[in-house]
Amino acid sequence: MSDRDTPLDGGDTVDPPRGFVDQANVTNERIHEEFDEGWPECWERAADLLDWSEPWTKVLNDDDAPFYEWFVDGTLNAAYNCVDRHVESGRKSHAAIKWEGKLGETRTYTYQDLYREVNEFAAALRGLGVEEDDVVTLYMPVIPELPIAMLACARIGAPHSVVFAGLSGKALGTRIERADSEYLVTCDGYYRRGNAFNLKNKADDALLKVDHDVRSVVVDRLGETLPHTIDDADRDYHELLDEHAGATVDPVPRSAEDMLFLMYTSGTTGEPKGVEHTTGGYLSQVAWTSHAVLDLEPADMYWCSADIGWITGHSYIVYGPLTLGTTTMLYEGSPDYPERDRVWDIVERNAVDVFYTAPTAIRSFMKWGEEYPESHDLSSLRLLGTVGEPIGPRAWNWYYEHVGNGECPIVDTWWQTETGAMMVTTLPGVDPMKPGAAGPALPGTDLDIVGSDGSSVAEGESGYLSITRPWPAMVRSLYDDEDRFIEEYWTETDDGWRYETGDRARIDADGYVSVLGRVDDVLTVGGVRIEITRVESTIAGVDGVVEAAVVAGANNMLYAYVSTESGRMGDDALRDLINETVERSIGTVATPLRIVFTTELPKTRSGKIMRRLLESVTNGEPLGDTSALRNPESVGELQAAIRDR
Numbered sequence: 069m070s071d072r073d074t075p076l077d078g079g080d081t082v083d084p085p086r087g088f089v090d091q092a093n094v095t096n097e098r099i100h101e102e103f104d105e106g107w108p109e110c111w112e113r114a115a116d117l118l119d120w121s122e123p124w125t126k127v128l129n130d131d132d133a134p135f136y137e138w139f140v141d142g143t144l145n146a147a148y149n150c151v152d153r154h155v156e157s158g159r160k161s162h163a164a165i166k167w168e169g170k171l172g173e174t175r176t177y178t179y180q181d182l183y184r185e186v187n188e189f190a191a192a193l194r195g196l197g198v199e200e201d202d203v204v205t206l207y208m209p210v211i212p213e214l215p216i217a218m219l220a221c222a223r224i225g226a227p228h229s230v231v232f233a234g235l236s237g238k239a240l241g242t243r244i245e246r247a248d249s250e251y252l253v254t255c256d257g258y259y260r261r262g263n264a265f266n267l268k269n270k271a272d273d274a275l276l277k278v279d280h281d282v283r284s285v286v287v288d289r290l291g292e293t294l295p296h297t298i299d300d301a302d303r304d305y306h307e308l309l310d311e312h313a314g315a316t317v318d319p320v321p322r323s324a325e326d327m328l329f330l331m332y333t334s335g336t337t338g339e340p341k342g343v344e345h346t347t348g349g350y351l352s353q354v355a356w357t358s359h360a361v362l363d364l365e366p367a368d369m370y371w372c373s374a375d376i377g378w379i380t381g382h383s384y385i386v387y388g389p390l391t392l393g394t395t396t397m398l399y400e401g402s403p404d405y406p407e408r409d410r411v412w413d414i415v416e417r418n419a420v421d422v423f424y425t426a427p428t429a430i431r432s433f434m435k436w437g438e439e440y441p442e443s444h445d446l447s448s449l450r451l452l453g454t455v456g457e458p459i460g461p462r463a464w465n466w467y468y469e470h471v472g473n474g475e476c477p478i479v480d481t482w483w484q485t486e487t488g489a490m491m492v493t494t495l496p497g498v499d500p501m502k503p504g505a506a507g508p509a510l511p512g513t514d515l516d517i518v519g520s521d522g523s524s525v526a527e528g529e530s531g532y533l534s535i536t537r538p539w540p541a542m543v544r545s546l547y548d549d550e551d552r553f554i555e556e557y558w559t560e561t562d563d564g565w566r567y568e569t570g571d572r573a574r575i576d577a578d579g580y581v582s583v584l585g586r587v588d589d590v591l592t593v594g595g596v597r598i599e600i601t602r603v604e605s606t607i608a609g610v611d612g613v614v615e616a617a618v619v620a621g622a623n624n625m626l627y628a629y630v631s632t633e634s635g636r637m638g639d640d641a642l643r644d645l646i647n648e649t650v651e652r653s654i655g656t657v658a659t660p661l662r663i664v665f666t667t668e669l670p671k672t673r674s675g676k677i678m679r680r681l682l683e684s685v686t687n688g689e690p691l692g693d694t695s696a697l698r699n700p701e702s703v704g705e706l707q708a709a710i711r712d713r
């Protein structure tokens with residue numbers, strides 16, 4: 069295999085399907101140049117998608133870089149932009165939120181319904197004492213009350229801090245403590261694979277460890293199914309709504325630079341970082357990318373299958389689609405429960421137009437087989453998206469053929485919690501696609517791939533992906549820790565400041581970026597530096613393999629954990645093929661000492677493979693905290709397999 073053929077390169081170019089381009093929101097072939105020439109004022113096009121109470125006087129203030137300010141002096145309210153303006157413009161009976169619950173129940177909120185409940189809950193929060201700039205922590209599964217609480221906070225200018233419901237009580241406690249948050253909205257429990265889980269008890273545990281007083285509101289999701297404690301200090305969400313029935317609260321005009329929310333990154337190592345996002349810049353770029361990349365329109369049924377507890381959900385389930393007046397689907401499910409066609413059943417029943425998911429999900433769909441998507445009518449789909457990790461050409465092609473039927477462009481969107489919004493992707497109505505490469509920098513952004521000395525690497529060489537111009541949705545600081553903000557992300561250069569993404573990538577002659585993985589994932593074996601992600605992607609490219617994770621053992625040898633297509637577990641021919649392929653495309657130095665086949669790799673709830681855990685398994689060490697795992701049951705199988713020899 070030549071370097072060009074490695075799975076992450078692909079190499080083929082696919083033009084956006086004509087039928088899509090004919091109706092796309094953005095088809096201007098000069099858009100990249102126009103944004104480049106008119107920078108930073110080009111970003112006014114994004115801000116113009118919003119309603120502002122006071123206009124900005126300056127697009128970008130870089131006097132105190134890297135503490136940049138966007139849309140200086142402008143004021144606006146995010147909830148007004150997501151809700152009120154659609155009601156006022158005559159679309160009050162248009163569906164805003166369509167919810168698909170775990171047990172097959174559904175709920176629809178029109179923009180009018182959303183307006184009413186957001187106002188009532190905003191009034192309730194005020195009644196509890198929440199003031200502008202108070203941080204409100206939200207700890208809930210994907211139920212409509214979560215985006216409603218987010219918007220209620222935004223309405224009164226109280227930044228929210230959503231903590232993913234799958235995180236432990238301990239993680240919640242740390243986040244409440246660090247954010248000095250005195251208010252918590254949570255829920256009694258939620259369902260996973262048909263079983264009820266108690267969330268309120270986890271929240272109670274968390275609060276025991278918090279030094280200051282916290283007032284809690286509890287949403288009753290499970291009714292009688294699960295007993296939970298309601299303390300005197302707790303308030304019931306629906307009772308509060310009743311008390312404030314019909315109340316309205318004027319949306320508080322916020323300065324563009326005021327914090328809209330705080331999001332703690334889920335980092336598998338180190339202390340959680342409180343990423344601060346602002347009202348004006350964040351909302352502008354999220355709205356613009358929803359319009360230009362996801363191609364959203366009000367008439368669309370749009371579904372992003374992420375959890376709202378992560379940045380993907382904040383930007384592209386809640387703020388982006390609602391700002392544009394689209395119908396956004398919320399999904400409280402597991403993709404294989406009750407059946408492996410759950411996702412396609414939802415797409416068909418709701419006639420979903422645009423679907424946005426993660427490569428890890430696509431690889432599961434692939435593993436289960438094409439009969440599941442093929443048993444449903446998916447012809448409503450117009451555009452497909454992915455985010456979260458590299459999607460190799462094999463998963464890309466599978467998604468394109470078996471889900472999109474060759475008629476939907478795929479946007480492979482690279483971005484991070486800290487970037488707030490999409491940064492590297494094709495524009496589906498403009499740019500050709502290259503399976504395996506995310507795409508060029510978004511118009512209005514600029515990037516560079518640099519070596520350890522900070523200078524640009526040659527085309528096709530891998531290096532550190534860095535961003536060389538500020539962008540509106542950028543993280544403004546880490547909560548209460550400006551020093552760490554600069555230390556973690558910024559390098560001062562002769563041309564100003566460079567944002568370090570922490571990813572390795574390479575760029576081709578057309579400016580298309582292939583993301584290879586995190587910077588930390590490099591190993592030195594026998595004195596040779598080996599890019600783990602390159603070994604992984606090589607193995608993942610072998611026919612019969614679904615996913616691969618490679619770690620170094622304490623002996624500094626490589627161990628590969630490989631999930632296979634069904635029926636190929638323990639297949640010696642597959643083992644040989646993997647070894648051969650690694651040898652030929654990278655070299656014998658990268659051949660794993662052991663290949664362990666498994667049905668599933670251990671993953672965090674956001675779909676990232678837990679390498680730290682695999683290292684412990686490899687070395688027979690204690691596993692530590694596995695509460696961040698989505699599939700803890702996968703670990704036992706691996707431990708048994710590694711002991712077996």
Ligand code: WT7
Binds near residue numbers: 333585
């Ligand atoms: C990291 C950010 C932003 C949404 C989800 C995760 C990886 C993200 C891609 C992509 C290759 C990707 C990067 C990035 N990543 N999108 N399209 N191709 N890698 O947010 O938890 O902040 O993780 O996810 O490594 O740095 P996050």
